[in-house]
Amino acid sequence: xxxxxxxxxxKDFGGLRxxxxxxxxxxxxxxxxxxxxxxxxxxxxxxxITGLFQPDDGEIIFDGHNLVGLRPDQxxxxxxxxxxxxxxxxxxxxVLENAMVGQHCRTRSGVIDTILSLPRxxxxxxRIRQKAIEALSFFGTRLVGFRLHQPAFVxxxxxxxxxxIARAMATEAKLLLLDEPTAGxxxxxxxxxxxxxxxxxxxxxxxxxxxEHDMRxxxxxxxxxxxxxxxxxxxxxxxDEVAHNExxxxxxxxRKAVRSA
Amino acid sequence: MxxxxxxxxxxxxxxxxxxxxxxxxxxxxxxxxxxxGLVAVFVSANGMVQAFAERAxxxxxxxxxxxxxxxxxxxxxxLAAKEPPVRExxxxxxxxxxxxxAGLLVGVGTAVGLALFVLVASVVNLRPVFLNxxxxxxELLTFGQGVGPGLALLVVACVxxxxxxxxxxxxxDRLRNALWGGLAWTLLIGxxxxxxxxxxxxxxxxxxxxxxYAPLGxxxxxxxxxxxxxxxxxxxxxxxRVDAWRANYAQLPAERQRSFRLGAxxxxxxxxxxxxxxxxxxxxxxxxxxGIFLLMGLGLNIVVGFAGLLDLGYVAFFAVGAYTxxxxxxxxxxxxxxxxxxxxxxxxxxxxxxxAGIVVGTPVLRMRGDYLAIVTLGFGEIARLLxxxxxxxxxxxxxxGILKIPNLSIGPIVFRTPVDMFYxxxxxxxxxxxxxxxxxxxxxxxxxxxxxxxxxVAEAMGVNIVELKLKAFIVGAIIASFGGALFAVKIGxxxxxxxxxxxxxxxLVLIIVGGMGSIPGVVVGALALxxxxxxLREFQEYRLLAYGVLLILMMLYRPExxxxxxxxxxxxxxxxxxxxxxLKMEEERRRQAEAQAAEGxxxxxxxxx
Numbered sequence: 001x002x003x004x005x006x007x008x009x010x011k012d013f014g015g016l017r018x019x020x021x022x023x024x025x026x027x028x029x030x031x032x033x034x035x036x037x038x039x040x041x042x043x044x045x046x047x048x049i050t051g052l053f054q055p056d057d058g059e060i061i062f063d064g065h066n067l068v069g070l071r072p073d074q075x076x077x078x079x080x081x082x083x084x085x086x087x088x089x090x091x092x093x094x095v096l097e098n099a100m101v102g103q104h105c106r107t108r109s110g111v112i113d114t115i116l117s118l119p120r121x122x123x124x125x126x127r128i129r130q131k132a133i134e135a136l137s138f139f140g141t142r143l144v145g146f147r148l149h150q151p152a153f154v155x156x157x158x159x160x161x162x163x164x165i166a167r168a169m170a171t172e173a174k175l176l177l178l179d180e181p182t183a184g185x186x187x188x189x190x191x192x193x194x195x196x197x198x199x200x201x202x203x204x205x206x207x208x209x210x211x212e213h214d215m216r217x218x219x220x221x222x223x224x225x226x227x228x229x230x231x232x233x234x235x236x237x238x239x240d241e242v243a244h245n246e247x248x249x250x251x252x253x254x255r256k257a258v259r260s261a
Numbered sequence: 262m263x264x265x266x267x268x269x270x271x272x273x274x275x276x277x278x279x280x281x282x283x284x285x286x287x288x289x290x291x292x293x294x295x296x297x298g299l300v301a302v303f304v305s306a307n308g309m310v311q312a313f314a315e316r317a318x319x320x321x322x323x324x325x326x327x328x329x330x331x332x333x334x335x336x337x338x339x340l341a342a343k344e345p346p347v348r349e350x351x352x353x354x355x356x357x358x359x360x361x362x363a364g365l366l367v368g369v370g371t372a373v374g375l376a377l378f379v380l381v382a383s384v385v386n387l388r389p390v391f392l393n394x395x396x397x398x399x400e401l402l403t404f405g406q407g408v409g410p411g412l413a414l415l416v417v418a419c420v421x422x423x424x425x426x427x428x429x430x431x432x433x434d435r436l437r438n439a440l441w442g443g444l445a446w447t448l449l450i451g452x453x454x455x456x457x458x459x460x461x462x463x464x465x466x467x468x469x470x471x472x473x474y475a476p477l478g479x480x481x482x483x484x485x486x487x488x489x490x491x492x493x494x495x496x497x498x499x500x501x502r503v504d505a506w507r508a509n510y511a512q513l514p515a516e517r518q519r520s521f522r523l524g525a526x527x528x529x530x531x532x533x534x535x536x537x538x539x540x541x542x543x544x545x546x547x548x549x550x551x552g553i554f555l556l557m558g559l560g561l562n563i564v565v566g567f568a569g570l571l572d573l574g575y576v577a578f579f580a581v582g583a584y585t586x587x588x589x590x591x592x593x594x595x596x597x598x599x600x601x602x603x604x605x606x607x608x609x610x611x612x613x614x615x616x617a618g619i620v621v622g623t624p625v626l627r628m629r630g631d632y633l634a635i636v637t638l639g640f641g642e643i644a645r646l647l648x649x650x651x652x653x654x655x656x657x658x659x660x661x662g663i664l665k666i667p668n669l670s671i672g673p674i675v676f677r678t679p680v681d682m683f684y685x686x687x688x689x690x691x692x693x694x695x696x697x698x699x700x701x702x703x704x705x706x707x708x709x710x711x712x713x714x715x716x717x718v719a720e721a722m723g724v725n726i727v728e729l730k731l732k733a734f735i736v737g738a739i740i741a742s743f744g745g746a747l748f749a750v751k752i753g754x755x756x757x758x759x760x761x762x763x764x765x766x767x768x769l770v771l772i773i774v775g776g777m778g779s780i781p782g783v784v785v786g787a788l789a790l791x792x793x794x795x796x797l798r799e800f801q802e803y804r805l806l807a808y809g810v811l812l813i814l815m816m817l818y819r820p821e822x823x824x825x826x827x828x829x830x831x832x833x834x835x836x837x838x839x840x841x842x843x844l845k846m847e848e849e850r851r852r853q854a855e856a857q858a859a860e861g862x863x864x865x866x867x868x869x870x
Contacts, residue, residue, distance in 0.1 A: 072717075073721075076722060090715060093711065110705065111700065111732055115695075115696050
């Protein structure tokens with residue numbers, strides 16, 4: 001059974017249909033790219049899956065649970081974590097603290113445990129710390145060492161994106177939703193991140209859905225590509241299949257351009 | 262993966278040509294002179310100078326009123342004479358006559374303002390409008406010499422002081438800091454006569470009181486000189502070394518640092534614990550009040566500082582604590598008086614506060630920022646009006662309140678006097694500080710901070726916003742209710758009018774001034790904003806004015822508070838930190854490059870450039 005299944009989901013914003021009867025599924029261990037022109041509903045899809053928006057229609061099944069009606073934090077706890085298209089870190093918290101927040105949903109210590117400083121709470125703090133550092137270490141030396149205790153806002157743009165991924169990793173999710181992880185990166189950084197996305201699956205066992213505009217990245221990482229346009233799925237398949245699909249070219253380049261070609 | 266190539270050393274050609282330094286802006290100084298004139302006239306016309314004239318700081322030459330008046334040209338002159346900041350590509354600004362001229366301009370501005378004021382006031386009777394412009398004030402401003410010669414004296418004094426302010430810029434840094442430090446401490450010790458004289462007496466050093474303080478109040482000349490010299494020496498010799506000590510301390514192993522900090526903490530607690538014994542009932546009374554506000558400050562700090570929920574009705578929780586204690590312990594409780602002891606009542610107080618936290622917290626769960634502030638403001642007023650209402654009068658006694666709340670006792674020990682009460686208050690403050698400190702670096706504290714930074718993202722990262730907001734409200738409410746309970750047993754009665762909006766505002770101001778999110782900041786804020794006005798009775802009338810001025814100055818010059826938390830400092834000094842981070846990165850790179858070079862130059866790398 002698929003790890004994530006989006007069945008017949010629709011979402012309207014006023015009169016605008018952002019997602020239109022969309023069916024979409026992700027198998028465990030897959031890397032799926034979602035592409036499409038601007039405004040095609042890619043980020044809305046992520047927002048629906050993570051519970052930031054509620055769908056008007058349809059259901060979203062993850063790992064046997066229906067996500068419709070759940071709060072974002074409940075969905076995260078079930079095992080879906082995401083990054084944001086516009087990097088949204090906790091900028092005034094340190095790099096380490098950012099990643100530690102990711103562990104929140106996997107830990108339990110409450111106010112009273114903390115005040116009494118129970119051994120269980122202290123062990124848990126230590127574990128949170130280790131998990132966070134483990135997630136940060138995935139990016140080599142970029143986020144650890146002297147950077148651990150720096151506030152997140154001093155990080156470079158690429159490092160901010162990396163920290164966002166680390167924070168999502170720290171939630172111990174099964175499924176990562178990466179919203180344009182390479183936006184704003186230079187070619188070398190993009191290349192590096194493409195490799196990292198592959199390693200995220202191979203070494204860490206995450207299933208990954210990635211929204212991406214950079215076709216080299218899409219080609220480099222995807223097992224499967226899903227193309228959205230006006231909230232509908234217009235094509236699906238391997239990169240090569242999709243890249244030569246007439247409807248996809250149409251969506252990207254426009255009808256006239258295709259005809260005259 | 263691509264290796265990061267080590268940075269190659271490039272010889273930077275040192276730019277010899279630098280732009281001429283920017284000079285002290287005299288136009289700005291002139292403007293500030295105008296401001297100084299207005300401020301001086303303002304403090305005179307609103308009666309502060311006259312009200313404060315009663316209290317001598319250095320007997321018989323300097324009263325608090327004159328000190329206030331003359332600090333205006335001195336301090337503003339000093340500020341106006343500040344050189345513009347060094348900018349890249351510019352020479353470092355030179356100090357010189359322009360600094361002095363700037364100070365002089367401010368002095369002249371002050372003098373002109375005051376002179377015009379005195380002239381107008383001596384010709385026209387301003388009293389119908391400005392109530393405080395009395396003949397006595399004019400006499401004060403002209404030093405009792407009549408308008409002609411007195412005015413000349415006043416003008417000379419202002420100009421000289423402004424100039425001195427400017428001259429201070431020419432003095433080397435270390436000496437300058439020592440001079441300011443000496444001046445500040447002399448004024449402070451003069452102002453805090455009640456406390457210091459008591460301290461001498463309490464320590465059995467009563468003879469020092471006669472040496473330092475004049476019989477009619479204020480420091481003697483000898484006393485002032487001694488204080489000034491001691492403070493001067495402290496700032497001149499000790500303070501410059503603090504940085505070095507701090508660096509040494511940072512070098513110590515973590516274990517040693519820990520025990521050192523623990524030792525310091527114990528020492529502070531012991532000294533603070535001995536204070537009321539030495540300081541006597543009056544000052545202890547003030548300390549009690551400071552402690553109660555400190556408790557509330559610590560509680561509100563969790564709600565506002567950690568979780569970012571701006572609560573303007575915080576007094577409601579204080580009232581819940583006080584009234585629950587009153588009802589449960591007082592035999593005079595109108596409807597129902599179980600007459601429990603304080604300690605038996607305490608669990609119910611906590612419970613009631615937690616419920617109040619939920620009651621206030623639940624409706625505002627989906628609100629942020631301004632809306633939250635307004636709604637909680639409403640809750641604060643609702644609490645007071647309910648207590649005052651006829652509806653609840655049978656339970657809480659309406660405007661008559663609840664009287665006869667018994668003293669706090671532990672077994673046979675009864676806490677009757679302000680000196681006794683200090684200890685339970687201190688105990689609860691320590692508990693509250695401990696709670697804040699534990700929560701700050703914990704799973705819960707981090708989730709609060711994440712929520713403060715970006716609620717939506719925190720939620721998407723698995724933080725249950727509803728639960729955490731309620732937790733913040735509940736913890737804050739419980740700490741405030743401790744304050745309320747202690748307040749009730751200390752005063753022995755509770756009345757609705759004790760729980761006005763002003764309490765909420767004071768608590769909020771004290772954490773803003775002290776430093777949002779910082780525990781030592783709350784302590785400093787409570788001492789400065791609650792303790793000082795209590796000690797300086799003349800000040801009471803101008804308390805709100807002072808709060809307002811203080812808030813504006815803080816927002817302009819030190820928005821992170823007097824003792825800031827790391828977090829807020831980051832937020833407010835982003836640029837500097839960015840630069841700092843960049844420098845660190847450069848250093849790290851250099852170190853790596855050096856380490857690589859030390860391993861033997863890798864093939865293909867050019868030698869030293």
